[in-house]
Amino acid sequence: MFVAAEVNDNLAQISNVLMYSAMAVYTLSFLAHCMEWVFGSRSRVAVQSAALAAASRASEAAEAAKASAVSVTVATRGGGTMTLERPRVVTRSAGRPAKDGPGAAGTDQRADVLGRMAVSLTALAFVLHFGSVVARGVSVQRPPWGNMYEFSTAFSLMAVGTYLGLLLAKRPVRWLGLPVTTAVLLDLGLAVSVLYTESDQLVPALDSYWLWIHVSTAIISGAALYLGAVAAVLYLFKDRYEAARLAGRDGGRLATVWQRLPSAASLDKFAYRVNALIFPLYTFAIIAGAIWAEAAWGRYWGWDPKEIWSFVTWVGYAAYLHARATAGWKGRRAAYLALIAFACFLFNYYGVNIFITGKHSYAGV
Amino acid sequence: MADSTRTATAESGAVTEQERDDELLQDAERLSSAPREEDPGEGPGPVGIGLVGWLRWFWRQLTSMRVALLLLFLLSIAAIPGSLVPQEGTSEGQFKVLEFKEQHPTLGPLYDRLGLFDVYSSAWFSAIYILLFVSLAGCILPRSWQFFQALRSRPPAAPRNLSRLPVHTTWETAVDRDEVLAAATRILKRRRFRAHLGDGAVAAEKGYLREAGNLVFHISLFGLLVAVALGHLFSASGNKLVVEGDGFANSLTQYDDFSSGPLYDDEADLDAFGFTLDDFRSAFEESGSQRGTARKFEADLTYWTGDGERTKKTTIKVNSPLKVGGTKIYLVGFGYAPVVTVRDGQGQVAYQGPVACLPQDANTTSTCVIKVPDYVDENGKKTQLGFTGTFVPTFGGATERGMVSQFPSLKFPALFLTAYRGDLGIDSGLPQNVYQLKTKNMKQFKKANGDPFAKYLLPEEKMELPGGAGTLEFTGIKEYAQFEVSEKPGKGLALASASLALLGLICSLFVQRRRVWVRATPTEGGGTVVSMAGLARSESAKIAEELADIAVELHDDAEPSRSEKE
Numbered sequence: 001m002f003v004a005a006e007v008n009d010n011l012a013q014i015s016n017v018l019m020y021s022a023m024a025v026y027t028l029s030f031l032a033h034c035m036e037w038v039f040g041s042r043s044r045v046a047v048q049s050a051a052l053a054a055a056s057r058a059s060e061a062a063e064a065a066k067a068s069a070v071s072v073t074v075a076t077r078g079g080g081t082m083t084l085e086r087p088r089v090v091t092r093s094a095g096r097p098a099k100d101g102p103g104a105a106g107t108d109q110r111a112d113v114l115g116r117m118a119v120s121l122t123a124l125a126f127v128l129h130f131g132s133v134v135a136r137g138v139s140v141q142r143p144p145w146g147n148m149y150e151f152s153t154a155f156s157l158m159a160v161g162t163y164l165g166l167l168l169a170k171r172p173v174r175w176l177g178l179p180v181t182t183a184v185l186l187d188l189g190l191a192v193s194v195l196y197t198e199s200d201q202l203v204p205a206l207d208s209y210w211l212w213i214h215v216s217t218a219i220i221s222g223a224a225l226y227l228g229a230v231a232a233v234l235y236l237f238k239d240r241y242e243a244a245r246l247a248g249r250d251g252g253r254l255a256t257v258w259q260r261l262p263s264a265a266s267l268d269k270f271a272y273r274v275n276a277l278i279f280p281l282y283t284f285a286i287i288a289g290a291i292w293a294e295a296a297w298g299r300y301w302g303w304d305p306k307e308i309w310s311f312v313t314w315v316g317y318a319a320y321l322h323a324r325a326t327a328g329w330k331g332r333r334a335a336y337l338a339l340i341a342f343a344c345f346l347f348n349y350y351g352v353n354i355f356i357t358g359k360h361s362y363a364g365v
Numbered sequence: 366m367a368d369s370t371r372t373a374t375a376e377s378g379a380v381t382e383q384e385r386d387d388e389l390l391q392d393a394e395r396l397s398s399a400p401r402e403e404d405p406g407e408g409p410g411p412v413g414i415g416l417v418g419w420l421r422w423f424w425r426q427l428t429s430m431r432v433a434l435l436l437l438f439l440l441s442i443a444a445i446p447g448s449l450v451p452q453e454g455t456s457e458g459q460f461k462v463l464e465f466k467e468q469h470p471t472l473g474p475l476y477d478r479l480g481l482f483d484v485y486s487s488a489w490f491s492a493i494y495i496l497l498f499v500s501l502a503g504c505i506l507p508r509s510w511q512f513f514q515a516l517r518s519r520p521p522a523a524p525r526n527l528s529r530l531p532v533h534t535t536w537e538t539a540v541d542r543d544e545v546l547a548a549a550t551r552i553l554k555r556r557r558f559r560a561h562l563g564d565g566a567v568a569a570e571k572g573y574l575r576e577a578g579n580l581v582f583h584i585s586l587f588g589l590l591v592a593v594a595l596g597h598l599f600s601a602s603g604n605k606l607v608v609e610g611d612g613f614a615n616s617l618t619q620y621d622d623f624s625s626g627p628l629y630d631d632e633a634d635l636d637a638f639g640f641t642l643d644d645f646r647s648a649f650e651e652s653g654s655q656r657g658t659a660r661k662f663e664a665d666l667t668y669w670t671g672d673g674e675r676t677k678k679t680t681i682k683v684n685s686p687l688k689v690g691g692t693k694i695y696l697v698g699f700g701y702a703p704v705v706t707v708r709d710g711q712g713q714v715a716y717q718g719p720v721a722c723l724p725q726d727a728n729t730t731s732t733c734v735i736k737v738p739d740y741v742d743e744n745g746k747k748t749q750l751g752f753t754g755t756f757v758p759t760f761g762g763a764t765e766r767g768m769v770s771q772f773p774s775l776k777f778p779a780l781f782l783t784a785y786r787g788d789l790g791i792d793s794g795l796p797q798n799v800y801q802l803k804t805k806n807m808k809q810f811k812k813a814n815g816d817p818f819a820k821y822l823l824p825e826e827k828m829e830l831p832g833g834a835g836t837l838e839f840t841g842i843k844e845y846a847q848f849e850v851s852e853k854p855g856k857g858l859a860l861a862s863a864s865l866a867l868l869g870l871i872c873s874l875f876v877q878r879r880r881v882w883v884r885a886t887p888t889e890g891g892g893t894v895v896s897m898a899g900l901a902r903s904e905s906a907k908i909a910e911e912l913a914d915i916a917v918e919l920h921d922d923a924e925p926s927r928s929e930k931e
């Protein structure tokens with residue numbers, strides 16, 4: 001499998017230029033998001049403490065109105081189609097009544113424009129970022145995830161890709177914009193400064209098609225789990241804010257931020273969905289890793305530091321899923337577990353690669 | 366089970382509407398046979414109920430979700446020390462443990478007692494996972510039985526008031542009640558619901574794959590546990606260093622080191638095979654910032670199996686081991702073996718052959734030890750001779766600490782040696798590390814001025830020991846490869862269990878178990894009120910969509926005469 005691929009210096013150069021351009025555009029997007037939050041705070045968001053409950057009734061009605069407004073096309077017996085008004089389905093939710101906030105821009109027109117600009121900039125940066133990763137891959141004729149610089153760039157690419165994908169699917173996730181651009185800037189900043197490695201071929205231990213499978217699934221998992229972790233953190237804040245408002249207190253100094261976020265219930269649900277969706281993929285990544293380890297090192301599991309921390313992370317997320325199914329552990333405690341599990345994932349990535357030596361240490365970090 | 370309790374409370378009439386609502390919503394969360402949790406405060410303690418009571422209480426606790434959660438959390442924390450403290454499991458680990466003990470004379474014994482050098486076989490780690498698996502068994506068996514029964518019984522009957530359910534809709538139609546119900550049953554069955562037409566209402570349920578998947582997942586974890594146990598009990602692995610041109614036959618005495626599981630029969634269980642290392646090739650990055658990084662390792666072998674009648678040729682690479690029966694042969698390392706000829710004080714050849722030197726850094730700066738047990742000195746006295754030194758494949762000059770190689774492949778090889786004479790200590794009967802020279806009972810050769818004797822050698826060069834004590838000729842260099850030969854049963858079972866677990870997990874997480882009820886009630890005017898309700902976990906938003914879809918379909922047969930507008 002040793003391909004004497006000549007490293008195409010030109011492409012590698014282009015990859016680097018694209019990466020710096022992407023970072024510049026991400027920075028602009030980050031600033032636009034910041035301004036969106038700042039300008040949005042001037043808008044009056046009508047959330048009085050008593051209004052929380054009223055709002056939920058209103059939202060139920062709104063939900064119902066939306067449901068009845070949807071019309072579906074059904075086939076008639078005659079073979080043609082006809083449009084039916086959908087029956088009104090009433091949905092009620094359990095627990096604390098709450099309403100999703102209006103988003104970072106609040107009701108401020110200018111803030112909204114800034115927010116849209118930020119999203120467009122993110123999309124532009126994503127294209128540059130994607131180009132950079134592809135150029136890197138082509139320059140070495142292998143998957144562009146053979147060392148930590150490449151893992152990091154692929155990691156944030158996936159995070160942004162997931163975020164933009166959700167937006168494209170018309171999911172209301174613009175509140176993720178600021179956390180995503182922040183994390184991407186930090187991650188890429190580290191990548192181009194501390195972790196930078198010249199474009200090059202693989203060490204023999206990495207030279208296997210399992211590299212495609214194992215590493216790509218691990219990267220996708222990590223990127224999506226990051227979004228889940230962001231939602232879990234925001235859930236914790238929003239939950240406290242909502243509890244305070246219901247108790248008649250004001251929401252603290254950052255109330256203007258919390259009230260514009262989706263409701264605690266929505267955030268919690270989002271976090272759960274992401275984590276539950278990714279958990280099987282992460283499980284698969286670990287199994288694929290074990291198969292590869294068996295082929296490369298003669299054992300499928302040897303308690304190498306990287307293996308230990310994936311085990312810890314995996315069990316952490318399993319505990320989170322259990323917590324969600326256990327009365328008394330739902331909500332805040334489950335969210336803490338999810339965050340601990342994600343911290344383990346991060347440590348497995350940065351901590352183990354940099355501070356602990358094991359079989360997984362290779363290729364200039 | 367959950368439903369009977371709910372209906373009972375609903376009928377008692379003493380509960381408030383709020384309570385009933387809550388019950389209904391909680392039902393949604395219980396669309397699995399997950400054990401119901403009592404509030405920690407409210408459950409009766411074990412006080413005063415005797416030993417049986419205690420045991421029962423303990424068992425209930427152990428098999429509760431709360432304890433399972435706790436044990437999972439503990440397991441993940443307990444795994445952490447293994448990544449921070451060196452572990453004895455592997456041969457390199459053993460070395461690191463010794464080093465650690467030397468550096469930390471007080472912590473070492475303490476860690477030893479706590480089992481920190483072997484976390485994954487330690488009593489406390491085992492206790493956690495054994496408890497977890499006992500808990501799992503105690504949880505899974507009843508749940509499987511319950512699930513089996515649920516599959517045989519009907520979906521739970523419709524609650525009295527469907528509009529109390531989280532998702533519901535209702536309309537009036539002129540169509541006859543029985544016709545509505547028949548249509549509803551047909552539609553639900555077509556949608557692969559298990560539907561049962563009962564007293565004026567259809568009860569339907571779907572998504573049993575969720576529960577089945579969840580059970581398969583948990584049961585597969587046992588398969589995984591068994592596989593790991595088998596792998597531990599019946600495994601064997603050893604290392605062997607083979608110089609180009611040399612061979613290896615799979616028997617215990619041939620290994621450099623060998624370890625096997627408690628139930629492995631060292632004599633009987635070793636597969637019969639052997640091989641010769643014909644050629645070893647390596648390549649390294651020649652330029653750029655990654656200069657010296659490995660690019661290729663390949664070992665060409667001629668091997669035989671069974672009675673050795675026929676031989677085959679093969680190439681082993683880092684990611685592609687050779688498989689012989691149940692045994693796999695991995696290429697795990699490489700190095701250089703300078704070939705030397707040592708003559709004693711009488712001019713007789715005392716040693717001839719390659720000497721494997723152990724790499725110390727990424728550029729293969731290697732340490733060499735040559736032991737010559739049969740040596741006669743210049744005066745005809747029998748004694749022993751030893752050399753230690755360094756070999757570098759690419760000489761770049763010497764520093765104060767000796768030679769350091771500049772590149773891992775053979776560009777400018779050099780050997781630097783010093784020599785001792787005396788007792789090698791190999792006759793004591795104790796096994797000795799061939800890569801270490803014990804100089805306690807030996808005396809280093811000295812130059813005329815009294816300085817220690819040492820010399821740089823290039824290939825073809827010869828070194829003469831002071832006082833005519835003999836010579837060492839550096840005649841050439843061979844490469845050697847290091848192989849790990851390992852036999853680990855249970856791999857197939859592990860893979861099968863893991864795949865099954867993954868499949869179960871996917872079903873368990875992505876399939877929604879949900880219930881739908883359709884009730885038709887005749888009105889005084891001769892029409893029928895159709896009410897429908899759905900129940901699923903609160904995580905699911907799809908139930909509303911699905912209920913709407915079903916309602917739309919049902920509209921074909923039960924056309925609304927007057928839609929309910931509030």
Ligand code: HEM
Nearest residue numbers: 318321325397399428429430433500501504579586873874
């Ligand atoms: C060996 C350790 C265990 C692991 C790794 C594990 C893992 C998991 C995972 C990942 C899930 C989420 C998938 C799903 O929701 O179906 C789950 C669910 C579940 N586990 Fe476990 N589990 C373990 C032990 C146990 C034990 C000891 C119990 C019982 C006391 C248990 C009971 C359950 C139940 C009831 C669910 C389903 C909850 C629901 O309906 O959502 N598990 N488990």
